Amino acid sequence: MRFLTGLKDNRSFVGVLNEQLSTIIDLQLAEKALLGTNTIPDTLIECLNQEILLDTVKEIDRLTTNDSSYCYPLDEVQIQAPIPRPAKNxxxxxxxxxxxxxxxxxxxxxxxxxxxxxxxxxxxxxxxxxxxxxxxxxxxxxxxxxxxxxxxxxxxxxxxxxxxxxxxxxxxxxxxxxxxxxxxxxxxxxxxxxxxxxxxxxxxxxxxxxxxxxxxxxxxxxxxxxxxxxxxxxxxxxxxxxxxxxxxxxxxxxxxxxxxxxxxxxxxxxxxxxxxxxxxxxxxxxxxxxxxxxxxxxx
Known part of the structure; x- marks a missing residue:
């Protein structure tokens, strides 16, 4: 899994890049659409504190279709630093x-x-x-x-x-x-x-x-x-x-x-x-x- 922080339509989100490196899955929107839950945090640094994150992301990835409501072409997303503002030096x-x-x-x-x-x-x-x-x-x-x-x-x-x-x-x-x-x-x-x-x-x-x-x-x-x-x-x-x-x-x-x-x-x-x-x-x-x-x- 390749985790990133993206910006689309002035909204920052945590995403995962697909294996072909061409599409980004918006994890929060995908979780709501596919699992009906809302456990993915707003930022990647918060995600690192979630021990169940990987299991959730694997399930999202397994169920994902090329749904444009939560899957974006790479060229439509502004990629930010994975952790745009680290908590420490x-x-x-x-x-x-x-x-x-x-x-x-x-x-x-x-x-x-x-x-x-x-x-x-x-x-x-x-x-x-x-x-x-x-x-x-x-x-x-x-x-x-x-x-x-x-x-x-x-x-x-x-x-x-x-x-x-x-x-x-x-x-x-x-x-x-x-x-x-x-x-x-x-x-x-x-x-x-x-x-x-x-x-x-x-x-x-x-x-x-x-x-x-x-x-x-x-x-x-x-x-x-x-x-x-x-x-x-x-x-x-x-x-x-x-x-x-x-x-x-x-x-x-x-x-x-x-x-x-x-x-x-x-x-x-x-x-x-x-x-x-x-x-x-x-x-x-x-x-x-x-x-x-x-x-x-x-x-």
Whole structure:
């Protein structure tokens, strides 16, 4: 199941994308029409707290016909970020690919322990949303294609061998970064949290669709030029380790989002650097998760 947040006729709804990736089922309307019940919440983040959600969605999917009252062609829906406004900051793992750590410094920059920072919830935008150039604030805006983990169950002190049990699914995230702000402030929060600097989507693939999240191909293009290629097997800290480490003394909750790090090939890593410009189009593709596309603009 591929869960998303859509906008149609000025109404936001929780949807599921069909297997052909061509039609979206409006879950609330489909539930009323097919089951005569009203249990699907208004937002996807609320759905993650519903343990019976998957059974309900499976039954809706089994009974669904191509009824236009609750099934929409993909091109009739504005896809938003799956969780348009996270309840917390987005957790982000830094330098989780050795080659990226090296391009940002040297082999000495490869971390021995998990490196963690966060992005503000106000930075989130959806597919095809505009990444703001923020002229006058930064001149070094950069892209970072990443796999993001969406937590589906509350937990603290999660054991590594049980970590994936706490995952709801996976999506794509672009950890857009103002490199000059990152350097100037000697920490990452401001440089990572500018408005519209966290594109996410297009959907959350339920974990049942992803056989091994630590074995996924990732590619980032800027204006059709391949800039990043990698595989999550290259993680320094795998997803289980990341979840276990973060939760050691901190509670993870449904809807929490963890960006797992970016491979080599970011703009700052080129000589000379190749930072984003007005009109640039960034496409991030991850195996099983589709493609996240955004354009850079001034407003």
């Amino acid at each position: 987005i957790f982000c793992v830094g330098k989780n690919y050795a080659e990226h750590a090296i391009e940002m410094g040297s082999e000495a920059d490869i971390p021995e322990h998990l490196m963690l920072f966060t992005k503000a919830p106000t930075s989130v935008i959806g597919p095809n949303g505009t990444i703001l150039l923020h002229e006058g604030v930064t001149s070094q805006l950069d892209y970072e294609g990443e796999l993001a983990v969406v937590i589906g169950k509350k937990g603290r002190a999660i054991k590594k061998e049980e970590a994936l049990d706490y995952v709801f699914g996976y999506t794509i995230l672009n950890d857009v970064t103002a490199r000059d702000l990152q350097s100037r402030h000697k920490q990452f929060f401001i440089g990572k949290s500018l408005d519209a600097s966290c594109p996410m989507g297009p959907f959350i693939a339920h974990k049942s669709l992803i056989a091994n999240p630590n074995q996924l191909n990732l590619q980032t293009k800027v204006n059709d030029e391949i800039r990043q290629t990698g595989n999550t097997s290259q993680f320094i800290f795998d997803i289980e380790t990341v979840i276990s480490t973060i939760s050691a003394g901190m509670t993870l909750e449904p809807g929490d989002i963890i960006a797992t790090g970016t491979p080599a090939g970011v703009g700052k890593g080129f000589k000379p650097p190749r930072f984003l410009k007005n009109g640039d189009v960034i496409e991030i593709t991850i195996e099983g998760l589709g493609t996240l596309t955004n354009k850079v603009g001034v407003n």
